Amino acid sequence: MTNKVTNILLVGVGGQGTLLASEVLSEVLMMAGYDVKKAEVHGMAQRGGSVVSHVRFGEKVYSEIIPEGEADILFGFELLESYRYLPLLRKEGRAIVNDLKILPPAVALGQESYPKDIPEKIMRAFPKSNVVQGLALALKSGNARTVNTVLLGALSNSLDIKEDMWKEAIRKLVPERFVNENLQAFELGRTA
Amino acid sequence: MEKAILSGNEAIARGAFEAGVKVASAYPGTPSTEILENIIQYKGIDASWAPNEKVALEVGIGACFGGARSLVTMKHVGVNVAADPLFTLTYTGVRGGLVLVTADDPEMHSSQNEQDNRNYAKFAKIPMFEPSDSQEALTYTRLAFEVSEKFDTPVFLRTTTRISHSKSIVELGEPVSETPEIGLVKDPPKFVMLPGNARRRHPIIEQRLLDMEEWASDQPFNRMEEGSKDVGVITAGVSYQYAKEVLPDASILKLGMVYPLPKRLIREFAARFKTLYVIEELDPFLEEQLLAMGIQVKGKELFPICGELTPGRVKKGLTGKEAEVAFQHDEALPNRPPNMCPGCPHRGVFLALNRLKAFVSGDIGCYTLGFMPPLSAMDTCVCMGASIGNATGLCKALSPEDRKKVVAVIGDSTFLHTGVNGLIDMVYNQSQGTVIILDNRITGMTGRQENPSSGYTLMGEPAPEVNLEQLCLSIGVRHVKVVDPYDLELTRATIREEMERPEPSIIITRRPCMLMKRDVVKRKPPLVVDIHKCTACKACLKLGCPAIIWDDSAGEKGKAHVDPLICVGCGVCEQVCKFGAFGVSDDK
Ligand code: SF4
Ligand code: SF4
Numbered sequence: 001m002t003n004k005v006t007n008i009l010l011v012g013v014g015g016q017g018t019l020l021a022s023e024v025l026s027e028v029l030m031m032a033g034y035d036v037k038k039a040e041v042h043g044m045a046q047r048g049g050s051v052v053s054h055v056r057f058g059e060k061v062y063s064e065i066i067p068e069g070e071a072d073i074l075f076g077f078e079l080l081e082s083y084r085y086l087p088l089l090r091k092e093g094r095a096i097v098n099d100l101k102i103l104p105p106a107v108a109l110g111q112e113s114y115p116k117d118i119p120e121k122i123m124r125a126f127p128k129s130n131v132v133q134g135l136a137l138a139l140k141s142g143n144a145r146t147v148n149t150v151l152l153g154a155l156s157n158s159l160d161i162k163e164d165m166w167k168e169a170i171r172k173l174v175p176e177r178f179v180n181e182n183l184q185a186f187e188l189g190r191t192a
Numbered sequence: 193m194e195k196a197i198l199s200g201n202e203a204i205a206r207g208a209f210e211a212g213v214k215v216a217s218a219y220p221g222t223p224s225t226e227i228l229e230n231i232i233q234y235k236g237i238d239a240s241w242a243p244n245e246k247v248a249l250e251v252g253i254g255a256c257f258g259g260a261r262s263l264v265t266m267k268h269v270g271v272n273v274a275a276d277p278l279f280t281l282t283y284t285g286v287r288g289g290l291v292l293v294t295a296d297d298p299e300m301h302s303s304q305n306e307q308d309n310r311n312y313a314k315f316a317k318i319p320m321f322e323p324s325d326s327q328e329a330l331t332y333t334r335l336a337f338e339v340s341e342k343f344d345t346p347v348f349l350r351t352t353t354r355i356s357h358s359k360s361i362v363e364l365g366e367p368v369s370e371t372p373e374i375g376l377v378k379d380p381p382k383f384v385m386l387p388g389n390a391r392r393r394h395p396i397i398e399q400r401l402l403d404m405e406e407w408a409s410d411q412p413f414n415r416m417e418e419g420s421k422d423v424g425v426i427t428a429g430v431s432y433q434y435a436k437e438v439l440p441d442a443s444i445l446k447l448g449m450v451y452p453l454p455k456r457l458i459r460e461f462a463a464r465f466k467t468l469y470v471i472e473e474l475d476p477f478l479e480e481q482l483l484a485m486g487i488q489v490k491g492k493e494l495f496p497i498c499g500e501l502t503p504g505r506v507k508k509g510l511t512g513k514e515a516e517v518a519f520q521h522d523e524a525l526p527n528r529p530p531n532m533c534p535g536c537p538h539r540g541v542f543l544a545l546n547r548l549k550a551f552v553s554g555d556i557g558c559y560t561l562g563f564m565p566p567l568s569a570m571d572t573c574v575c576m577g578a579s580i581g582n583a584t585g586l587c588k589a590l591s592p593e594d595r596k597k598v599v600a601v602i603g604d605s606t607f608l609h610t611g612v613n614g615l616i617d618m619v620y621n622q623s624q625g626t627v628i629i630l631d632n633r634i635t636g637m638t639g640r641q642e643n644p645s646s647g648y649t650l651m652g653e654p655a656p657e658v659n660l661e662q663l664c665l666s667i668g669v670r671h672v673k674v675v676d677p678y679d680l681e682l683t684r685a686t687i688r689e690e691m692e693r694p695e696p697s698i699i700i701t702r703r704p705c706m707l708m709k710r711d712v713v714k715r716k717p718p719l720v721v722d723i724h725k726c727t728a729c730k731a732c733l734k735l736g737c738p739a740i741i742w743d744d745s746a747g748e749k750g751k752a753h754v755d756p757l758i759c760v761g762c763g764v765c766e767q768v769c770k771f772g773a774f775g776v777s778d779d780k
Contacts, residue, residue, distance in 0.1 A: 013528065014530065026197050026359060027197060030195070030197050030361055035360075035361060036197060036359075036360065036361060037325075037358060037359065037360045038197070038358060038359040038360070039354055039357065039358040039359075040357055040358075047530035047531055047532065047533060047558070047561070048528070048530055048531045048533075048738055049528055049529060049530035049531075050528040061360075062433045062434075062436040062437045063433045063434050063436075063437040063502075063503045064325070064354060064358040064360065064430075064433065065354065065502055065503065067437065067438075067502070067503035067504055067507070067515065068502065068503070068504035068514075068515035068517070069504075069515045069516055069517045069518065070515075080525065080526070080528070081528070083521075083525070084525055086519045086521075087517045087518075087519050087520060087521070089518060089519060090518060091518040093518070103741060104526045104527060104528040104529075105528075105529065105531055105736065105738065106526050106527070107526050108738070108740070108741040108742060109566070109730075109733050109742055110730075110733075110742035110744060110750060112526040113526075114526065115523060115525060125518070125519045126518075126519070
């Protein structure tokens, strides 16, 4: 176990299941023996607003929020939100991003435009990044709502934690009747 | 020992259970809400939503007078509502322990002001603990009950959003085996606060604070962490974590109790350092007390008073430098503000108010979002329950012509919180104003909590429902109408008619919230836009329904499009389209 604290920033849109994903992630990290802290803000964010969750782990974690410019991994559930929080990523950091657009109100109304070529911009600034076709993979698992588990699968490749432990955390936190499709979604995500 | 990852709120609920709490009462308010939502999993605690924070505290006080340990929780602004009984409770003291959680919201993630409730501790002369993570949230909750009984005082537990909603690892403990005996004890000199009795109690309170101050200097919750010989830091709460992050080598005096301060310990600590920083969020609460003790410290000259601290802001205060950033945007990004849900029953009401050019005095709830474009139909919003009183005041000041434009909007829960008192005044003093009670059967904004008109208790038991129509009639309102806000024409016509009336009138718009937990609202099939009928007039966009998207690529000027994944089929858009372009799809 290293002494360094690792920082993962999860971002998405209210209602996308970002928060469940950060629950599973924190659980896995605790099972793996790390000190873990996780911070998020709810309230207004539930109504389609931008959602951010900070997960930090290491031998001992103090601040529960990630210091500015020190995220190691930006874990994004939506393109614009991923792009928005890119400045928090450290220079050698990487983004793992779902290839999905959800239009903010002003864009949906045609008053503002959605930034172009986000995946390319992310790859250019942080070449170690990975853009995941979350929805397409989730559909293969049989349920479009498993996107967040697919993405967790993709994230799991970047962390040194055994696959079984991830699966145990999923079994623990996902409602029973959805467990199987989520386990499958997780495996699909690992191949992404 | 069993471990779990808990949020601060979950840890407080657990701590209350372990402390043997028997009664818990609250009004939901972000970031405090989940404490009671989590406490209901523990058997033997009577937990309930009160109509407002003052009532919640009064319930807690009654229970503690009966010997039960009781927990009362609220957000920072809720303490303003509860302040009246609170300041006298200091005088009576307690029998069973009473702990009041104030969950403050620096940065105003979902609040209308940024008050620092540590000031209440000093003002009301009540000790205050402040945890800096979930483990301490649990430990301090247990401790607060002990202290409450030991010193015969109510005790504050203060959290901030970052503590309430952050998760960290917690070791779970065993419930305490001995709690005070429950039963009636007559003791009027202590519990009846007439002037004569209260005068005798006041010196007791002052002595209590001095005793606690002395005692606190030797308690482990105020701890020194040895580090550098040159730099000392005094801090508490979440700021402690930021101090450790940014100054890993400093010597730190971490205060677990922020009022009263352990002065002897502080003097001892401060004497050892050339440079002494006070790192605290919001007000210079510790700093001013330290300066008053004659201790020179650096604090608010370096760290902001407004907004949350972050490790970056602490670092910037200490070094004067911004954090280095690897990537900067070179374009403006569209914001993503929260919005009323697809099918939200409030949407049509705000569309009508916008069209009628009403001056809307607003209140706190999901419907506060009616202030945002394109609905843009809210002109004032002060605090829970203020909309009706504000409307009365406006009408007192305005000309008869202008008075007609004034409409107060308030949710069912907020109406029962403190709005009803405003209505009593409006009627009693024969002011005027149209009041719309947006009855979505639930306390929506904080996460769909039950309230006295929703038919359920916090524990999920069926409950009698307050009949809002009859309540208004009994107050003396002569015109009470109930409309379905999905019927846009009727809603608008009713509002227009009632605005003309030179006396108070009530319109109750009744439709359940789309996110009901019990009596779940069934979705209807999504609507589709017939692009041959859509003339690109954009009238439907004025509704601000998140499901309606402007598809630039269709036709010359673009066309409206409905996102079938989030549309709930409420049919409101169908009514605003003059060209009949919205309809239910044939192919299922
Ligand atoms: S939660 Fe309910 S009341 Fe709030 S915006 Fe959604 S539908 Fe409306
Ligand atoms: S029916 Fe129309 S207004 Fe209602 S949710 Fe669907 S798109 Fe929105």
